[in-house]
Amino acid sequence: ELKVEQNPLFLSMQEGKNYTIYCNYSTTSDRLYWYRQDxxxxxxxxFVLLSNGAVKQEGRLMASLDTKARLSTLHITAAVHDLSATYFCAVHPDYGGSQGNLIFGKGTKLSVKP
Amino acid sequence: SQTIHQWPATLVQPVGSPLSLECTVEGTSNPNLYWYRQAAGRGLQLLFYSVGIGQISSEVPQNLSASRPQDRQFILSSKKLLLSDSGFYLCAWNSRVEKLFFGSGTQLSVL
Structure with a gap:
């Protein structure tokens, strides 16, 4: 059974600081997603990450994938208040199932304070 | 462009009452459709998915059922709600291996 673990689950940051959210998963996967929820x-x-070494960036967020380590990271650069939200990683397992059968982590609740 | 509509946005229902949540997708044909539930403070759990009209797969045994009477319509139902059915319900769609696009969600409170 695929398990997805995120850490930390809660993160309080100051504006302007950098931090990384980690997502570990327990079995092989053919793609990994990052979602934001207000x-x-x-x-x-x-982001959608499809291959080992994939890196995608948008604004102050950058996501990467290491399929050998079964690890994805979401790096936040120079945080601003607007980034406050809960961030989920989700993994589609290699063993098939529906295309939407994503296994979600519990989420990281990010709070950026001035 | 494609859009997904989900309603109602909030619902408060007594235990034992029926439930019907509706989801429709516009701007695409033969989408894969999904119902997810998010319990308070937790991640999402896939409840049902459908790859075509009348084709429903259930991921977890529960008090709920789903139907797809039309290509772009997905309905989540229950005959008798339980307290444990409370949560945030999200409809989603995709095509093949694309990322999921989520509806705006329904906050269901069973009292």
Whole structure:
């Protein structure tokens, strides 16, 4: 059974600082997603990572994937208040199932304070 | 462009009452459709998915059922709600291996 673990689960940052959220998964996967969720809102897709060594960046967020270590990171550079949200990683297992059968981590609740 | 509509946004229902949540997708044909549930403070759990009209697969045994009466319509139902059915329900769609696009969600409170 595929397990996805994120850490930390809660993160309080000061504006302007850098930090990294980690996502470990327990079995092989053919793709990994990062999503953002604002309180009471739906999920917004941030990144899709499809291969070992993949790196994607948008604004102050950069995601990377190491399939050998079964690890993805979401790096936050010079955090701003607008980045406050809960961030989920989700993994699609290699053993198949529906294309939408993503296994989600529990999420990292990020709070950026001035 | 494709859009996904989900309603209602919030729902408060007594235990034992029925449930019907609806989701429709516009701007695409034959999408894969999904129902996810998010319990308070937790990640998402896939409940049902559908690859075509009348084709429903259940990922977890539960008090809920799903139906797909039309190509771009997905309905989540229950005959009798339980307290444990409370949560944030999200409909989603994709095509083949693309990323999932989520609806705006329904916050269900069973009292």
């Amino acid at each position: 309180p009471g809102k739906s999920l917004e897709s941030l």
